[in-house]
Amino acid sequence: MKKIFLFALSVSAAGTIPSNAQLQKGSVLIGGDLAGFDLGLNEGSTFTMNLTPKAAWFVRDNLALGGYVDFGLATAKGAGTNVSYGVGGLGRYYFPTADVNVAKSTRFFTEANIGIQGVNTPGGNSTNGLGLGFGPGLAYFVTNNIALETLLKYNGILGFGSNATSSRLSLNLGFQIYLPGSKVRSEMDKMK
Numbered sequence: 001m002k003k004i005f006l007f008a009l010s011v012s013a014a015g016t017i018p019s020n021a022q023l024q025k026g027s028v029l030i031g032g033d034l035a036g037f038d039l040g041l042n043e044g045s046t047f048t049m050n051l052t053p054k055a056a057w058f059v060r061d062n063l064a065l066g067g068y069v070d071f072g073l074a075t076a077k078g079a080g081t082n083v084s085y086g087v088g089g090l091g092r093y094y095f096p097t098a099d100v101n102v103a104k105s106t107r108f109f110t111e112a113n114i115g116i117q118g119v120n121t122p123g124g125n126s127t128n129g130l131g132l133g134f135g136p137g138l139a140y141f142v143t144n145n146i147a148l149e150t151l152l153k154y155n156g157i158l159g160f161g162s163n164a165t166s167s168r169l170s171l172n173l174g175f176q177i178y179l180p181g182s183k184v185r186s187e188m189d190k191m192k
Contacts, residue, residue, distance in 0.1 A: 026181025029056040033174035048074040062094040080122030088115010105141045117157050127166040129159010145178045
């Protein structure tokens with residue numbers, strides 16, 4: 001019973017932390033994109049199902065650096081299924097609420113990534129090489145530590161294969177969990 005009480009107390013204390021505490025230096029971001037709508041710049045729109053786990057550490061307030069892994073399937077009417085994959089580093093910057101404040105529980109951000117990526121199509125065409133991506137996003141905090149996100153992102157691949165380049169504009173949906181750093185945890189302990 002004591003453990004249940006302490007757990008409930010810590011959850012309620014976490015709810016009283018200021019809404020930007022999860023973006024402080026030392027906090028950790030874990031989550032990913034789950035699905036998206038691909039606005040193909042080369043061949044038209046497709047539905048994509050991507051699993052893109054992400055993990056990043058806040059090196060300073062509002063700035064997180066980390067990595068990602070990407071695996072996806074894309075299909076369009078009358079076409080086969082494309083397989084995409086990638087691994088690399090990412091950076092994410094959250095705009096201060098004083099600069100852009102739509103609603104109390106939302107934060108605008110921009111994300112950029114660089115890594116090794118590839119796309120293989122059923123016809124044997126492929127593009128593999130350096131992957132670059134960037135775009136704006138919006139995080140809606142359901143709780144102080146969990147956010148639902150949408151991200152409009154340009155992704156390009158420069159490299160080799162039967163196609164030297166590949167590019168797409170995608171609208172991604174996902175979620176992130178923000179784990180507080182030691183500074184935030186010490187503030188929570190002071191509230192107990």
